[in-house]
Each structure stands twice: as structure tokens, then as C-alpha cells.
Amino acid sequence: xxxxxxxxxELEKNIEEYLDIVEExxxxxxxxxxxxxxxxxxxxxxxxxxxxxxxxxxxDILKEIKYKLYTYMLIPEARGDVLNIIExxxxxxxxxxxxxxxxxxxxxxxxxxxxxxxxELTKQSLKSAEQLVRGIRTYFEEISMVNEYVNKVHxxxxxxxxxxxxxxxxxxxxxxxxxxxxxxxxxxxxxRLAYFSDLAEEISEILSVASIKRSI
Amino acid sequence: MTxxxxxxxxxFLGWSLGxxxxxxxxxxAVSTKMVKFTTAAVIISIFVTIGAVFGGTxxxxxxxxxGSVNALAGAFVVALAAGVTVYLMTCYExxxxxxxxxxxxxxxxxxxxxxxxxxxxxxxxxGTWVFSPIxxxxxxxxxxxxxxxxxxxxxxxxxxxxxxxxxxxILVGAFGAYSLGANNIANVMGVFTKTSxxxxxxxxxxxxSNTQVLFLLGGLAISVGVFTYSKRVMSTVGRNIFxxxxxxxxxxxxxxxxxxxIFASEGxxxxxxxxxxxxxxxxxxxxxxxxxxxxxxxGLAKGGRNVNYKLLGKIGLGWVLTPLFALIISYIxxxxxxxxxxxxxxx
Numbered sequence: 001x002x003x004x005x006x007x008x009x010e011l012e013k014n015i016e017e018y019l020d021i022v023e024e025x026x027x028x029x030x031x032x033x034x035x036x037x038x039x040x041x042x043x044x045x046x047x048x049x050x051x052x053x054x055x056x057x058x059x060d061i062l063k064e065i066k067y068k069l070y071t072y073m074l075i076p077e078a079r080g081d082v083l084n085i086i087e088x089x090x091x092x093x094x095x096x097x098x099x100x101x102x103x104x105x106x107x108x109x110x111x112x113x114x115x116x117x118x119x120e121l122t123k124q125s126l127k128s129a130e131q132l133v134r135g136i137r138t139y140f141e142e143i144s145m146v147n148e149y150v151n152k153v154h155x156x157x158x159x160x161x162x163x164x165x166x167x168x169x170x171x172x173x174x175x176x177x178x179x180x181x182x183x184x185x186x187x188x189x190x191x192r193l194a195y196f197s198d199l200a201e202e203i204s205e206i207l208s209v210a211s212i213k214r215s216i
Numbered sequence: 217m218t219x220x221x222x223x224x225x226x227x228f229l230g231w232s233l234g235x236x237x238x239x240x241x242x243x244x245a246v247s248t249k250m251v252k253f254t255t256a257a258v259i260i261s262i263f264v265t266i267g268a269v270f271g272g273t274x275x276x277x278x279x280x281x282x283g284s285v286n287a288l289a290g291a292f293v294v295a296l297a298a299g300v301t302v303y304l305m306t307c308y309e310x311x312x313x314x315x316x317x318x319x320x321x322x323x324x325x326x327x328x329x330x331x332x333x334x335x336x337x338x339x340x341x342x343g344t345w346v347f348s349p350i351x352x353x354x355x356x357x358x359x360x361x362x363x364x365x366x367x368x369x370x371x372x373x374x375x376x377x378x379x380x381x382x383x384x385x386i387l388v389g390a391f392g393a394y395s396l397g398a399n400n401i402a403n404v405m406g407v408f409t410k411t412s413x414x415x416x417x418x419x420x421x422x423x424x425s426n427t428q429v430l431f432l433l434g435g436l437a438i439s440v441g442v443f444t445y446s447k448r449v450m451s452t453v454g455r456n457i458f459x460x461x462x463x464x465x466x467x468x469x470x471x472x473x474x475x476x477x478i479f480a481s482e483g484x485x486x487x488x489x490x491x492x493x494x495x496x497x498x499x500x501x502x503x504x505x506x507x508x509x510x511x512x513x514x515g516l517a518k519g520g521r522n523v524n525y526k527l528l529g530k531i532g533l534g535w536v537l538t539p540l541f542a543l544i545i546s547y548i549x550x551x552x553x554x555x556x557x558x559x560x561x562x563x
Contacts, residue, residue, distance in 0.1 A: 008375040008376065008379045009375075012375045073249060075375065076248050077248055077250075078374065139374070140375075141371050141374075214374070214461075215461075
């Protein structure tokens with residue numbers, strides 16, 4: 001029979017661990033996408049298991065958090081919101097795995113003239129997700145700072161949107177790619193990369209509402 | 217046996233106090249699942265009884281000064297009139313307080329027995345009715361601002377805030393139960409103290425005077441009210457009356473408990489006397505109205521939004537209607553008790 005102090009500490013640790021794993025997944029994703037864009041395909045394929053391991057760990061911890069949140073009867077007022085935020089964040093980790101798998105299976109042909117744009121899009125889109133994770137950390141510890149991070153999420157999402165549009169315009173107006181199928185394929189991948197920031201923006205809205213509800 | 221029959225009206229009043237007023241202490245905590253009902257009920261029962269037995273004499277003296285009900289049948293009617301008033305007004309969803317109904321019923325006895333009502337005592341009591349919700353609101357503003365500052369600036373993890381709030385709700389709830397027992401036992405059993413129906417009692421090292429034994433019975437009646445009926449009142453309090461966060465509810469319970477405490481504490485009175493400061497009258501005040509005062513205080517601390525000013529009007533209405541009803545019922549039933557049932561209602 002654990003005391004309320006022990007249960008509380010345990011759950012706090014689990015959530016910290018989970019957020020660390022999400023950040024790790026984002027870092028692995030950025031590393032692997034850069035390898036792919038730089039043409040290091042062998043290295044890209046060799047380390048593909050990393051994201052699978054991280055994703056499995058994230059799922060295990062998420063299950064534990066869900067179980068403990070409801071059986072320990074902690075934070076009854078906020079547990080619905082906390083679970084909603086954490087579960088939504090899990091979509092970011094899933095997305096990391098799915099997009100890397102798509103790159104591995106579909107092998108899109110990213111021409112040199114758009115590689116830097118793709119890199120920049122990945123960077124801005126992931127920055128949005130990183131700011132979201134930081135915002136979630138402050139939700140637990142320094143509620144008044146949440147809005148600052150939510151604003152940053154919006155900013156990077158907007159930047160990612162602009163880059164996504166830029167890539168599409170470049171691809172569909174260039175003579176370097178003649179095949180329409182390839183153009184559509186690249187468009188699809190640019191959209192997938194930008195989706196990290198779209199998702200981060202959606203979750204940041206949930207976070208924003210939850211932080212207002214937490215005001216005493 | 218007849219004596220016990222006569223104090224049954226007081227026990228009924230105690231039961232209704234346990235069912236209604238005690239719910240204010242743990243209403244939000246229980247309905248938000250921060251504290252289990254059984255935990256809350258056990259804490260209230262223990263502390264309300266301790267408060268009643270060891271801290272209830274101060275307010276009883278004040279009620280005694282208002283009207284010294286000296287016959288058992290008279291005391292029975294006074295407590296019954298107060299209980300019936302509380303019951304009827306609750307049925308018609310009118311604001312009600314045990315304190316205000318017992319005062320009305322005692323004045324009814326004074327009128328019936330031809331004894332003068334001590335106006336200075338009456339004014340003192342009326343003053344505290346107005347003053348207690350205001351004081352509770354002021355305490356709530358101060359406590360709320362402190363809690364807000366701590367939550368905003370001390371970087372406490374959500375789970376730790378939750379844990380501290382739970383512990384706080386239990387401690388403050390226990391303090392509130394003690395204060396409720398000390399302050400309000402006079403309403404329940406105060407009128408029977410002059411009738412000396414019970415003997416003193418020795419429990420281990422503790423000797424309880426006959427008045428304390430009476431208060432112990434009152435405390436037990438309050439506990440029965442808590443266990444049998446307060447659960448549903450708690451859910452109403454938590455869900456309908458004030459839908460506030462657990463931290464804010466902690467502030468509400470603390471503020472109203474401090475108010476009940478300072479109007480009941482003889483210890484505080486003697487400290488103020490020793491310091492040469494003006495004392496606070498020891499008067500039974502309404503716990504529910506102190507809670508409403510504290511909720512309004514929080515509303516004001518948040519900038520005056522969501523403050524239900526109609527509640528203030530309702531409280532004002534309660535100050536007039538409750539004693540008036542209790543007075544009329546008391547007077548009529550005393551007449552019947554004396555002339556139909558042939559019991560002496562005063563000496």
C-alpha cells in the first residue's frame with residue numbers, strides 16, 4: 001500500500017519519462033530525415049529500429065500513466081485533461097515512426113534543389129513539436145508560462161506552413177522533375193513533414209484550455 | 217426516560233445540523249473525489265464531538281443570556297420549534313440557519329413566559345450575523361491571494377499541489393468540524409443546559425460535566441446526521457452551489473472555519489483580554505452563511521466576476537424570516553404544551 005506521497009512522486013516521474021521519450025523521438029526523427037536527405041541511405045536504414053524502440057517505450061509508459069492516473073485517484077479535477085494531452089502527444093511519436101517508415105518503403109526522390117527546403121521544413125515543424133513538449137512540462141510546474149510556449153508553437157507552425165507552400169510551388173513549377181507522379185509524391189512528403197507542426201498546434205489548443213481550467 | 221424524550225427535539229436539531237452544515241466542510245472535497253465520503257464523515261464526527269464537548273460553553277452562555285429556558289418541556293418546545301423551522305424552510309428552499317431559528321425560538325419562549333429579552337445580547341447576536349459573512353469574505357480574499365501567489369510563483373508540480381490540497385482539505389475540514397461543534401452545539405443543546413437532566417460522567421481520566429455530557433449527546437446526533445444524510449447534501453454543495461477548484465474550496469472551508477472558531481473560542485477571548493484588546497463576542501453564527509461569504513470573497517478576489525449577489529439578498533431574507541417563523545412556532549407550541557398537554561414550560 002503506497003502512500004499518497006509515493007504514488008504522486010511515481011506518477012510525476014512517469015510523466016517526466018514520457019516527455020523525455022517524446023523529445024528523444026523527435027531528435028531521432030530529425031537525425032534520420034537529415035541522413036535520408038543527405039543521401040546516407042544505408043545509415044538511414046540501419047538505425048530505423050531506434051524509432052521503433054522509442055515508440056514501444058512510449059506506449060508502455062503511456063499505459064502505466066493511464067492506469068495510475070485512474071487507480072491512484074490523483075488530480076481528479078485535472079486527470080481527464082492530463083490524459084487527453086498525453087494521449088494526443090503520443091500521436092507525434094506515432095507520426096515519427098510512420099513517416100520514417102514511409103521514407104524507407106516509398107523512397108521519395110528529393111531533388112537537390114529542394115533538399116535545403118526539406119531540411120528547413122523538418123527543422124521548423126519539429127521545433128513546433130519541441131515547444132509543445134516544453135509547454136506541457138510547464139503545465140505541470142509553472143502554469144503561467146504555458147501561454148508563452150503555445151505562442152511559440154503557433155509561430156513555428158506558421159513558418160512550417162510557409163515552407164511547405166514554398167516546396168510545393170517549386171516542385172510544381174520546375175522542369176527538373178517531369179513526372180507528375182513524382183511531383184505529387186514529393187508534395188505528399190512535404191505535407192507529412194508539416195503535419196508535425198499542425199498536430200502540435202492542435203494539441204497546444206487543448207493545453208491552452210487545460211491551463212485556463214487549472215487556474216485556482 | 218421522559219427526560220430523553222424531551223431532549224429528542226435537540227437531537228433532531230443536531231441531526232439536521234450534521235446533515236446540512238457539516239456538508240459545507242467537505243462538500244467540494246467529496247464531490248470532486250479528493251476525499252472519500254467515509255473519511256470525511258469519520259473526521260467530521262470525531263472533531264465535531266470534540267469541539268462540542270470541550271469548546272461549546274462560550275456560545276452557550278451567550279444564548280443562555282438571551283433567554284434562560286429553565287423547564288425541560290419549555291426547552292423541548294424551543295428546540296422543536298427551531299428544528300421544525302429549519303425543516304419547513306428547507307422544504308420551501310428558503311435560506312435557513314439553525315442559529316437564527318434557535319434565537320427566534322428562545323425569544324418566543326421569553327415572550328410566552330413574560331421574561332424580558334436582553335436587548336444588548338440580542339443586538340450583539342444580530343451584529344455577528346451581519347459581520348460573520350463579511351469577515352469570512354475578508355479572510356477568503358486574503359487566503360485566496362496567498363494561495364494564488366504560492367501556486368503562481370513557487371513552481372510546485374501539479375501532483376504536489378494536488379497532494380497538499382488533499383492534506384489541507386482533511387486538516388482544514390477537521391478544524392472546521394471542531395469549530396462547527398464548538399460554535400453550533402449551543403444551538404442544538406444549549407437550551408437544555410439549565411434543566412440539568414443528566415449526571416456528570418467519568419471516561420478514563422476525563423470527567424465530563426453534565427453540560428458536557430449533554431453536548432456529547434448533541435455531538436453524536438450531529439455525527440448520525442453526517443453519516444445518514446450528508447452525502448447527498450455534499451454532492452449538491454459540490455456540484456450546484458459552488459463549483460470551484462479544490463484549492464479555492466480549501467480557502468472557503470478555512471475562511472468559514474476561522475470565523476466559526478473566533479466566535480466560539482474562549483481561549484482567544486482570554487488572549488485578547490490579557491492583551492487589553494476588545495474581545496470578540498462568543499456567539500453561534502451560521503456556518504452556511506460564512507461559506508457563502510467566503511465564496512463571494514473569492515469571487516471578489518478574482519475581480520468581481522461570477523459573484524452571485526442574489527445570494528446576499530437571500531441571506532438578508534433569512535436573517536428576518538427564520539427567527540420570525542421560529543418565534544411564532546415556539547410561541548404557539550408552548551401554548552399547547554402548557555394548556556393542552558399540561559406540562560410546565562417555565563418556572
